[in-house]
Amino acid sequence: MNIEEAQTVQTDLLKIIAEGAGVAGIVNILAKATELPVVVTNEFYKVLGSSHEDYPRNSFVRSCINGTEKNPGLCQIKLEQSIKLAYVFPSYIKNETLGFLYIFSDASDRMDIKDFGKIASLVLTVQLTKDKELLLTEKRYVDAFLFDLLYGNIESGEDILARGELWGWDLSRPQCVLVFELDDYDYFTEDKNLLEILIESVRFVMKEMGEKPILTKKKGEVIAILFKTKGSKHEQREYMKLVVDKIQSLAQQRIPARVLRLGIGRIYENPNEIFRSYQEAKVALELGKLMHSRLRTPFFEYLGLARILYNHDRQELAELYQETLGELERYDSAHNTELMKTLENFLSHRCDLKETAKTSYIHPNTLRYRLKKIQEILDLDFDDFDTKLNLMVAFKIKHLKVSDIDE
Known part of the structure; x- marks a missing residue:
C-alpha cells in the first residue's frame, strides 16, 4: 500500500465516524478495501461489527491464540x-x-493487511472511545434507576412505569428477578472481566429465545428482570428452567473454570414489588450454595421449609439439630456405621419400609433391625407424627450446613 492509498483509506474511515455509521461502517470500508472478512470486537471479544458469516454481531471470538514466532500479529482462531x-x-x-x-486471511505474511490494520486500529480507537463514553453516560442513569427499583426506593408504581418507559421497558407486565453469581468472585482480580462475559452470555441466550430482559450487574452479581410470557405457573417454571439451563451451558463453555450459581424470585404483578423478587432470588441463590445438588434450579417459591430455616437464628438451629440427631451422628462415628444415611433414606421415602429397602439394596429385615437400633439410640417412636417431622427438619438443617452444627 502506497502513501496515497493509505490516506484514502484513512479519509474514508474518518468520514464514516463523522457520518455516524459507527463500527459497522468501519467494517464495511475495510472489507471492501482488503476484500477479506473483517471482525471488530470489544475488549471481551464480543463481536460489535462483522463481515464474516461465521461471526455475526453479538457472538464471541473464542480460543484465540495470539501470534506466532514469525508473525506476532497473526492469530489462530478455533471455529x-x-x-x-x-x-x-x-x-x-x-x-x-x-x-x-x-x-481474516490464510496468507502468513501480508504487509498490505498490516498497513490497513495499523491505520484502521487508530481510527477504530476514536470510534470505540466515543461509543464507550455514550454507553457509560446512559448506563449511569439506568443503573441509578435499577438500584432504586431493586431496593424498593420508589414507592409510586406510576413513577416506576414512567421512568421505565424512558428505556422502552413495559414494567406493567408481571415479572420476576433472576440473580447469577460466579463462585469466589473477587472484584480486584480478572474476575470483573469474567462478569462481563457472564452478562453477555445471559443477554445472548435471552435474545436467542426471544426475550428482552432488563440486565444489570452489581458487585459480583448479574441481575435479570424477566417478564412473564407463559400462561400457567407450571409452563412458566419449565420455561425458566430451560432458559437457565441454556445460560449455565453457555457459561460453562465460556468460563469453564468457574461454578455459576443462581436464584429465582417469585413473579409479581405490581412493579413496586420487584424488590421483593430480587431479595427472594438472593435467598434462593444462597440456599442453592448451601444445599448443592439438591437444588439444581433454586426457585424461591419452591424452597418451602428451607427458606424459613435460612432466616432463623443459626445457633438455635444448630442446637435443634444436635438435640435431634446428634446422638445418632456420634454413634455412626464411633461404630463406623451409616445409620444416619439409613434414617434419611427412610424419611425421604415417606417411611415406606419396602421402598426404602429396595432403594438401599438391603433385605427388609435388615432395614427393620437398623430402624429399631435407631429408635433405641434416639429414644423415639417412628409412629409419632411430630417425631418424624422433627427428624425431617433436623436433616433439612444438616443440608443447610449451619456452621455451628459441628461444634
Whole structure:
C-alpha cells in the first residue's frame, strides 16, 4: 500500500465516524478495501461489527491464540473443528484495551493487511472511545434507576412505569428477578472481566429465545428482570428452567473454570414489588450454595421449609439439630456405621419400609433391625407424627450446613 492509498483509506474511515455509521461502517470500508472478512470486537471479544458469516454481531471470538514466532500479529482462531488465521490489531488508549480488529486471511505474511490494520486500529480507537463514553453516560442513569427499583426506593408504581418507559421497558407486565453469581468472585482480580462475559452470555441466550430482559450487574452479581410470557405457573417454571439451563451451558463453555450459581424470585404483578423478587432470588441463590445438588434450579417459591430455616437464628438451629440427631451422628462415628444415611433414606421415602429397602439394596429385615437400633439410640417412636417431622427438619438443617452444627 502506497502513501496515497493509505490516506484514502484513512479519509474514508474518518468520514464514516463523522457520518455516524459507527463500527459497522468501519467494517464495511475495510472489507471492501482488503476484500477479506473483517471482525471488530470489544475488549471481551464480543463481536460489535462483522463481515464474516461465521461471526455475526453479538457472538464471541473464542480460543484465540495470539501470534506466532514469525508473525506476532497473526492469530489462530478455533471455529468448531477448523482453525482460521486472522491478523489481529488491538485498539487501546492509555494502556486500556478497548477492542480488537480481526482481518481474516490464510496468507502468513501480508504487509498490505498490516498497513490497513495499523491505520484502521487508530481510527477504530476514536470510534470505540466515543461509543464507550455514550454507553457509560446512559448506563449511569439506568443503573441509578435499577438500584432504586431493586431496593424498593420508589414507592409510586406510576413513577416506576414512567421512568421505565424512558428505556422502552413495559414494567406493567408481571415479572420476576433472576440473580447469577460466579463462585469466589473477587472484584480486584480478572474476575470483573469474567462478569462481563457472564452478562453477555445471559443477554445472548435471552435474545436467542426471544426475550428482552432488563440486565444489570452489581458487585459480583448479574441481575435479570424477566417478564412473564407463559400462561400457567407450571409452563412458566419449565420455561425458566430451560432458559437457565441454556445460560449455565453457555457459561460453562465460556468460563469453564468457574461454578455459576443462581436464584429465582417469585413473579409479581405490581412493579413496586420487584424488590421483593430480587431479595427472594438472593435467598434462593444462597440456599442453592448451601444445599448443592439438591437444588439444581433454586426457585424461591419452591424452597418451602428451607427458606424459613435460612432466616432463623443459626445457633438455635444448630442446637435443634444436635438435640435431634446428634446422638445418632456420634454413634455412626464411633461404630463406623451409616445409620444416619439409613434414617434419611427412610424419611425421604415417606417411611415406606419396602421402598426404602429396595432403594438401599438391603433385605427388609435388615432395614427393620437398623430402624429399631435407631429408635433405641434416639429414644423415639417412628409412629409419632411430630417425631418424624422433627427428624425431617433436623436433616433439612444438616443440608443447610449451619456452621455451628459441628461444634
